[in-house]
Amino acid sequence: MDSERSAVGTRDEEFLDFVAASGRYLLRTAVLLCGDPVRAEELVQATYERTYRSWRAARDGDPQAYARRVLVNLRIDGWRRTRREVLVDPGALPDRAGPDHTGAVVARNAVVQALARLPLTQRRVVVMRHLLDLTETEVARELEISVGTVKSHHARGIARLRQIFAEGELR
Amino acid sequence: MSDDDDVVTRLRAGAPGYPEYGPDAGLTLAAARRALRRGRARRTVGGGVAAAVAVLVGLTAGGAIQLPDAGTFAVPFGPGAGGLPDQGDPPIYPPERLRHDVESLQRQVLPATTDLALTSYLYEPGGWGRSTCRVFTWSQGAFRDRAADCANPSDPEPALDGASEAAFDRVSDAIERSGVDVYRIEKGGWGPGTSFHLRDNSWKWNWYYSYIPGSSQDAREVRTDTSLGVRLQVHVSGDWWFTVEPDD
Numbered sequence A: 001m002d003s004e005r006s007a008v009g010t011r012d013e014e015f016l017d018f019v020a021a022s023g024r025y026l027l028r029t030a031v032l033l034c035g036d037p038v039r040a041e042e043l044v045q046a047t048y049e050r051t052y053r054s055w056r057a058a059r060d061g062d063p064q065a066y067a068r069r070v071l072v073n074l075r076i077d078g079w080r081r082t083r084r085e086v087l088v089d090p091g092a093l094p095d096r097a098g099p100d101h102t103g104a105v106v107a108r109n110a111v112v113q114a115l116a117r118l119p120l121t122q123r124r125v126v127v128m129r130h131l132l133d134l135t136e137t138e139v140a141r142e143l144e145i146s147v148g149t150v151k152s153h154h155a156r157g158i159a160r161l162r163q164i165f166a167e168g169e170l171r
Numbered sequence B: 001m002s003d004d005d006d007v008v009t010r011l012r013a014g015a016p017g018y019p020e021y022g023p024d025a026g027l028t029l030a031a032a033r034r035a036l037r038r039g040r041a042r043r044t045v046g047g048g049v050a051a052a053v054a055v056l057v058g059l060t061a062g063g064a065i066q067l068p069d070a071g072t073f074a075v076p077f078g079p080g081a082g083g084l085p086d087q088g089d090p091p092i093y094p095p096e097r098l099r100h101d102v103e104s105l106q107r108q109v110l111p112a113t114t115d116l117a118l119t120s121y122l123y124e125p126g127g128w129g130r131s132t133c134r135v136f137t138w139s140q141g142a143f144r145d146r147a148a149d150c151a152n153p154s155d156p157e158p159a160l161d162g163a164s165e166a167a168f169d170r171v172s173d174a175i176e177r178s179g180v181d182v183y184r185i186e187k188g189g190w191g192p193g194t195s196f197h198l199r200d201n202s203w204k205w206n207w208y209y210s211y212i213p214g215s216s217q218d219a220r221e222v223r224t225d226t227s228l229g230v231r232l233q234v235h236v237s238g239d240w241w242f243t244v245e246p247d248d
Helices: A002-034 A037-053 A055-060 A063-072 A110-116 A120-131 A136-143 A147-170 B005-014 B025-061 B095-115 B162-178
Strands: B120-124 B133-138 B141-144 B182-187 B194-198 B205-211 B221-226 B229-237 B240-246
Touching: A002 A037, A002 A055, A002 A063, A002 A110, A002 A120, A002 B025, A037 A055, A037 A063, A037 B025, A055 A063, A063 A136, A110 A120, A110 A147, A110 B005, A120 A136, A120 A147, A120 B005, A136 A147, A147 B005, B095 B162, B095 B182, B095 B194, B095 B205, B095 B229, B095 B240, B120 B162, B133 B162, B162 B182
Parallel strands: none
Antiparallel strands: B120 B133, B120 B182, B133 B141, B182 B194, B194 B205, B205 B240, B221 B229, B229 B240
């Protein structure tokens, strides 16, 4: 019984350290993927819940990579079909997560807004390749798609972003 | 310099950096522990019901029984890309599971939706940084929670009143009794008939049952190519269909 309690204690202590070390990374990744600071918090929470559930497997490898893989494969955009688009009131943002970067500033960020206009898979690939600095092979493995598919989504995503940025300059 | 460099440079230069603070580790651990306990409780209940159904079907059919494992009973699909990886492309439940779910929905949930003249039900529990969101349209009008992440200021629906709260709870209780993890019901808002949408964790697919009175039952299944992938509609029994479609 004591050893069980001790194992749980160790697991929780490890997990606390992991959250402290990875929280900002995952929160930024979630914001880049979903474009909504509040939704990003929810996605990160769901990511940690699943990572905790499989903590033994996660800690045996690279826990941050494990959690990132969970995060990028979550149903990022599903909420838009179930909730109406919400006008986020910066004053109503919770203050538990980064009050500056993940609040109104991020919501107005031109790159975040441009990424949000990409189809989800293109957005995932572009974010993982260029903002998380993963290789094509790593992206393919984490999204469970082929390298060829990564390349084609990447090409289409970059082309679309070029168009979006150009539109912004014309305004 | 490649053709992409200008866009990539702009992305890197303009993207937001790391937030000043991450999530509170203690609160996150507490939430994760609660979620783990909920999951275990669900699997225990799901496993018991699945075993009972297996015995019942086994007694009557005497053949091979193909039921999803206990872990997928209450939460239909896991965190992977598609869930139920061996159930086809796109993935659907085995026939026995489909029939069992439909029987439960017909017995437990459909009567409540009919009595209440329900046209829209949505329940998304609150999470860290996000409050519960309930949307409910029935014979007495349209209502929704007015929290900032559930309603825009311009949305006309008032908050749920006492009668709507009771009616909402009646539907939620019926869903719980059915054992089918429905989080959303639409009548006339999502194709023909009444649709019962399953809560899932897949980024790739959405699944729902539809009750379509008087629908043609000539076809066993209807496969439609969409720009995002295949949409598959399978006839289950009577006026009930099951649909899997790409998550956009």
